[in-house]
Amino acid sequence: MKKVFLYSYILWMIIFIVIPIILVGYFAFTQSENGVVFFTLENFRRVFEFVYIKVLLRSINLALICTLICFLIGYPVAYIMADKNFHFSSTLLFLFLVPMWMNMLLRTYAWLTILEKNGIINSCLALLGFSKINLLYTNQTIVLGMVYNFLPFMILPIHTSLKKINYSAIEAAQDLGADSFTTFRKIIFPLSLPAVCSGITMVFMPAVTTFIVPNLLGGGKFMLIGNLIEQQFLRIADWHFGCAVSLILMAVIFFAAIIFSFVDTDDEGGNLF
Amino acid sequence: MKAIKKIYLALVFLFLYAPIAVLIFFSFNASRTRGHWGGFTLRWYRELFNDPEILRALYNTLSVALFSSFISVLIGTVAAICIFNLRSVVKNIVLHITKIPLANPDIVTGVSLMILYVFVFHFFKFGNFGYWTLLLSHIAFNVPYVIFSVLPRLQHLNSNIFEAALDLGASPSYALRKIILPEIMPAVLTGFLLAFTLSIDDFVVSFFTSGSGVNNLSILIYSMARRGINPKINALSSLMFLCVIVLLYLVNKRDIVFSKLENNQGDNENEI
Amino acid sequence: MKFRFLILLAVFILIGCSKNNDEKILNVYNYGDYVDEKILKMFTNETGIKINYDTFATSEDAYTKIKNGGTNYDVVIISDYMIERMIKENLLEPLDFSLIENYQFIHSRFKNLSFDPENKFSVSYMWGSVGILYNKTMVDNVHSWKILWDEKYKNQIFMYDSQRDSIGVALKKLGYSLNTRDIKELYEAKNELVKQKKIVQAYVGDAVKDKMIGNEGTLAISYSGDALFCQSENSDLDYVIPIEGSNLWFDCAVILKTSCHKSFANLFINFLCQPQIALMNTQYIGYSTVNSEALKKLPDEIKNNKIYWPSDEEFSRCEIFHDLGEFIRQYDIIWTEILAED
Numbered sequence: 001m002k003k004v005f006l007y008s009y010i011l012w013m014i015i016f017i018v019i020p021i022i023l024v025g026y027f028a029f030t031q032s033e034n035g036v037v038f039f040t041l042e043n044f045r046r047v048f049e050f051v052y053i054k055v056l057l058r059s060i061n062l063a064l065i066c067t068l069i070c071f072l073i074g075y076p077v078a079y080i081m082a083d084k085n086f087h088f089s090s091t092l093l094f095l096f097l098v099p100m101w102m103n104m105l106l107r108t109y110a111w112l113t114i115l116e117k118n119g120i121i122n123s124c125l126a127l128l129g130f131s132k133i134n135l136l137y138t139n140q141t142i143v144l145g146m147v148y149n150f151l152p153f154m155i156l157p158i159h160t161s162l163k164k165i166n167y168s169a170i171e172a173a174q175d176l177g178a179d180s181f182t183t184f185r186k187i188i189f190p191l192s193l194p195a196v197c198s199g200i201t202m203v204f205m206p207a208v209t210t211f212i213v214p215n216l217l218g219g220g221k222f223m224l225i226g227n228l229i230e231q232q233f234l235r236i237a238d239w240h241f242g243c244a245v246s247l248i249l250m251a252v253i254f255f256a257a258i259i260f261s262f263v264d265t266d267d268e269g270g271n272l273f
Numbered sequence: 274m275k276a277i278k279k280i281y282l283a284l285v286f287l288f289l290y291a292p293i294a295v296l297i298f299f300s301f302n303a304s305r306t307r308g309h310w311g312g313f314t315l316r317w318y319r320e321l322f323n324d325p326e327i328l329r330a331l332y333n334t335l336s337v338a339l340f341s342s343f344i345s346v347l348i349g350t351v352a353a354i355c356i357f358n359l360r361s362v363v364k365n366i367v368l369h370i371t372k373i374p375l376a377n378p379d380i381v382t383g384v385s386l387m388i389l390y391v392f393v394f395h396f397f398k399f400g401n402f403g404y405w406t407l408l409l410s411h412i413a414f415n416v417p418y419v420i421f422s423v424l425p426r427l428q429h430l431n432s433n434i435f436e437a438a439l440d441l442g443a444s445p446s447y448a449l450r451k452i453i454l455p456e457i458m459p460a461v462l463t464g465f466l467l468a469f470t471l472s473i474d475d476f477v478v479s480f481f482t483s484g485s486g487v488n489n490l491s492i493l494i495y496s497m498a499r500r501g502i503n504p505k506i507n508a509l510s511s512l513m514f515l516c517v518i519v520l521l522y523l524v525n526k527r528d529i530v531f532s533k534l535e536n537n538q539g540d541n542e543n544e545i
Numbered sequence: 546m547k548f549r550f551l552i553l554l555a556v557f558i559l560i561g562c563s564k565n566n567d568e569k570i571l572n573v574y575n576y577g578d579y580v581d582e583k584i585l586k587m588f589t590n591e592t593g594i595k596i597n598y599d600t601f602a603t604s605e606d607a608y609t610k611i612k613n614g615g616t617n618y619d620v621v622i623i624s625d626y627m628i629e630r631m632i633k634e635n636l637l638e639p640l641d642f643s644l645i646e647n648y649q650f651i652h653s654r655f656k657n658l659s660f661d662p663e664n665k666f667s668v669s670y671m672w673g674s675v676g677i678l679y680n681k682t683m684v685d686n687v688h689s690w691k692i693l694w695d696e697k698y699k700n701q702i703f704m705y706d707s708q709r710d711s712i713g714v715a716l717k718k719l720g721y722s723l724n725t726r727d728i729k730e731l732y733e734a735k736n737e738l739v740k741q742k743k744i745v746q747a748y749v750g751d752a753v754k755d756k757m758i759g760n761e762g763t764l765a766i767s768y769s770g771d772a773l774f775c776q777s778e779n780s781d782l783d784y785v786i787p788i789e790g791s792n793l794w795f796d797c798a799v800i801l802k803t804s805c806h807k808s809f810a811n812l813f814i815n816f817l818c819q820p821q822i823a824l825m826n827t828q829y830i831g832y833s834t835v836n837s838e839a840l841k842k843l844p845d846e847i848k849n850n851k852i853y854w855p856s857d858e859e860f861s862r863c864e865i866f867h868d869l870g871e872f873i874r875q876y877d878i879i880w881t882e883i884l885a886e887d
Contacts, residue, residue: 104474238877
């Protein structure tokens, strides 16, 4: 009986995970001309042209900055909320999820109203007598949009793992004379490290692939790898090249995931929430 | 120190909610353009309920989110239990393959599923993109998330209790229902919530896999982009936000009542 | 028990959504917010044919979905060069003009256009031009594309986020055709756009309207219909078709080969060509009508507005996009190179 369930899941997995990837690979390694499909490595050679490498590097760079900022902002938040004496942590945790129930396009779009030349921030600055500053359509704005959209992915796993830390370990450290910083450095942080890693992967992955954020907040001025893929599929219908870029992107992500899984001692790694 | 912590949290929430506040504010804007205040109006809210296209998209979004998260919780939980009982080599292979969609960019998932459907339609000379391809795709990308929220919980489970139940004469399925399921229920619920959220927020996969006549909200919003986003959508989002907040409040209130009840019971026992 | 109930419910909903009966229905696929929805209701009331209405963002999106099969659209409203491609790929059904008697009301400017020379497959729906939308209080004497390269307006210029429109501007500035297949001309255009990138505030789509109305920029590339809307919201704005010439575009109704309701589809296209309906539509959308009777009925301030109805001279200055086939990849490469610049 159990076997039936197992085999049906494996079948499901093959249909919805393995076969689609094989199909992507099929397109990536072929070209078609006048309806004739033939094997080629041309698509991959093109990916390694200077322009596309530049696009790829910029995406990785921005995603890394975004991940770092998410960590710096998110860790203290998770830490504060995991405090035993903190009362509203479940409510607040839920409040981190609520924005995701509103459409991402709309939320990101709303940032324009805040940041633009006659937007809310600049109007406030003008009221205070400062001169207006250019906040929109820069690399920094893209990072801001990414942080805004993906911050919850950093906070939630860290929070869960901090909550799980056995309080007696902390007390023991304090009894042995460790000050609170040492306790944090030697006990709390190492214990939360696996969660930090899963947080990092969960922020990095969507950040490196997003195409909506650079479109809206970057003013379409800076192409990221997500835009490149979108363009291949939606604008010029070059599926072969699009699939090749997708495979390279997947490779980058898996490479990143492997690096982090070395630190990740937790067997399953995927403690998302 | 406490004050600093509170201010810090408040700032982070300000960051997260500022755009939403802007969105709600401008849903009362009489002018059709964003950022240009033309006076207060409730017009968009009225028109919203007379717009069959938006209402249908809302229905599709909610029903797909509900069914896909429900079905993927069923599949995911059963799969997680099966995987958990596997031996290590097979287990690792299955786990790693299951992890792929988590790492895949949305757009690749969307496109690869679309290619899959096209392939199936051609092969069987049957079928059409529509509501069910949309639903199936959402289930497909939700299942791994459910599996990975249930699995850690299973790992923390004391394996002896299952055996203890068997020793006491419970059938395996009975033990599963009465012992394992209640234990992993919180994780199953998290999985459900996560799946629901992802499904509601998804645009890319839906775009590639839905068929004619089946729009969800994000597809509708995206297709509006050419001629500007209709303020009716702002109104709809504000209402959705209100619903979530009310829901949150109710859930919380119930929690408070429950914990009070428990406390009272505890007190009574002490008196006895 | 509860679970079983929910599963039943799920199955029920699935069946409910895929049922296939012989109702009188018509599946229409159109750009977002690009028809007065009252018109769809009127059509249903008049003929009893129910309309399934669906929208897309760009004609490329629509093409991708149609080309992949598995959709059942009957009538699609889509742009000129895409129609040319779809005719080439044999995706379109010739129209039955015996059912479209209102075709007589279509203005002669919009018949037998170059993408469908014998006018067998398409009936024009809306049209317009591409030009410069500018703020009169910040700049005057706009007449040439060259002004978009003027350092004086650094960070005040909005370009269009579509490859062909933006590259087209550079090509026209250089005096070349919008449909060039000359790689040398393309690279000249690329160099122009790279030079220009430093002074461009953003490459945007629809956002340009909000931006210009909110005085966020001085100069922007815009469609004439959008320019008209912006002008009605902010009277400081004006629009010009530059002297070097520009792009003229047409969105037309076509019927797909795969359509199962071809006669209904022809009826619907005929309905759209009714002067009264065309009038309602142009007033709702704000884009220029192709219907000569509807044009006569428009208020003077609209039909005499040069943005809404440019002169014959301006009209002849412009060029229509053609389908570039595989050569479009060169445009894509160029565009990527521009956007990859820092």
